Amino acid sequence: MSFSSLVSDITYRDSDRDDRRSQVSRARSYASTAATSVSISGEVSSQLHGGYSHPLARAWQAERQLTKAMLIYPLFMSDRPDEETLIPSLPNQYRRGLNKLVPFLTPLVRKGLRSVILFGVPLADGSKDALGTSADDPQGPVIQSIRLLRRAFPSLFIIADVCLCEYTSHGHCGILRDDGSLNNTLSVDRISDVAMAYADAGAHCVAPSDMNDGRIRAIKLKLIEAGIAHQVVLMSYSAKFSGCLYGPFRDAAGSAPSFGDRRCYQLPPGGRGLARRAIQRDIQEGADVIMVKPASQYLDIISDAKEIGKDLPVAAYQVSGEFAMIHAAAKAGVFDLKTMAFEATEGILRAGASIVVSYFTPEFLDWLGN
Template sequence: MSFSSLVSDLTYRDSDRDEKRSTLSRAKSYASTAATSVSISGDISSQLHGGYSHPLARAWQAERQLTKSMLIYPLFISDSPDEEMLIPSLPNQHRRGLNKLVAFLAPLVRKGLRSVILFGVPMAPNVKDALGTAADDPKGPVIQATRLIRRRFPELFIVADVCLCEYTSHGHCGILRDDGSLNNQLSVDRISDVAMAYAEAGAHCVAPSDMNDGRIRAIKLKLIEAGIAHQVVLMSYSAKFSGCLYGPFRDAAGSCPSFGDRRCYQLPPGGRGLARRAIHRDINEGADIIMVKPASQYLDIISDAKEIGKDLPVAAYQVSGEFAMIHAAAKAGVFDLKTMAFEATEGILRAGATIVVSYFTPDFLDWLSD
């Protein structure tokens, strides 16, 4: 059964709930991932224009020392408009609603902030379901924040993280089978629809972090079919390892799995060969940028990514656990925060990354001259 058929079946089965029917219909597939009318010349990896359509994306093609333009700052966007809630496990980081976003971003943009990555955090009761139908709700946090930022900060490059874990009632990154395992086919169809919704809302870059097989090709085909592949960067979380370093992020995003874990779709620690295969896969499917996550613990994988994707920018995500540990070490007096943040980040760059997703971005905007 395709995701579109599943949605249709659930819609008619729940005929007494008009609002739910409307939500489910929004999740309907734009195009089948198995059969598409797209006709392109050559392999799908030949589609290059989207990867350098934006001035910042063009700057990412070059290698250089740490600069402000290399940094992407993660933002947690709540569906509660006036929320500004400190995340206890993630020092100095907050969940913010739309009404708090402009005032927060304005001074950072003046200091040289060039890019943000958006994570939606639905807080309203009963908004989560088994299909993550709220992920591409036009009134949801990511789409609304994208439109607001495009309007108020047109120079800011917007990356939209694409995953279902924040929106599913079970907290996993896709659609599940009855036995609780991941249904890759339905998940890819759903994830690619969400990516399309974010791109059409104005995101300059879509970044699928779900680690489902084939989602890069599915997204690329739908971008081509919609006629916008030339203006949207596709950044893949290609080598995303499972582990304990995501705890503060899951606190912030409310995305802890309600059962089990993500080891069957995130890479196992030490799985260097699997990481290399995943990087090859995503490059062949049309990724414009490849990412390694976590960053500091996987410098060898960053180096591999640079070797395999020698003609692509490589991104690295300094995840929440890395950030929290550096803060804890600085608080304990091991080294000062600035020294530790610079050493960790420069190590990532030496390994081969040219883009860094980092919670230290506001600090670097003060510490860096350019």
């Protein structure tokens, strides 16, 4: 029994819906058991099809200069359908509701936008609790956005960030023990259930950013058992470092911890050895893409990731603090914005990344031309 099922009687979930989902899950498991029993008992890293099932994922397997295909644009999806609110600490970035999504993306897709990554921002009263139960709510902003985007933009590659920090009342990336420390076992079960809900909704890629130990293997196994591992890319935030560069993101997503910090699960600055071990672990557990975050401050880790995962695409997240600092430097007249953005991004690529998550994506679509 999964953790989500175990706690369903004390959450906001509808029991009938859980029963139906459980029946579908069991049916999928029975259908896939014969085909996947060897994989499950062996190495999950042998499952490769999901990593290149989509045309964009296949393009990511090649190394090249900066192109539109390697850019992923972060979107903050509000549970208020008509919201379009500027994020003051994140220049030119907005929280948007479902009704604003297609009009905003339509011109970007025409310019060549290939991929987005979705972050949910629940704002309704009672939408946050200790278990993050709204993270996989079928009526929540992420699942509704996935379904809408699949209909509106059939060629757009949709990534769902998988974490609980936006949905928990305490703001941490998992489920806590009574003493406030992270319960890794319950957190992994919960995170993997959320990843499955996003995959079921139609996400081409699930990207766990929580940094709990073992979540890549747990998600991969559930994808295998559901019979959809061949069509879902598993992108791991493998080397995610703690630090001060996430402030604007936390303003945007409302995900700042209500107490303490995330140093017990995010990597310590300078922890190069830990980063290498985390990258190796996630590859062994079945990750299709590995990510380093932040990007520009950790070019050595990107280089390590390319060395360790030389046969995998490496992604780098040019985080909110990096983006805001480049804007501030450009405003101060140090260099023009285009020059600074290109230099920062090309440095990331030279270090070994072939995928870049960037808030500069709309500008790059113009700067790179046809």
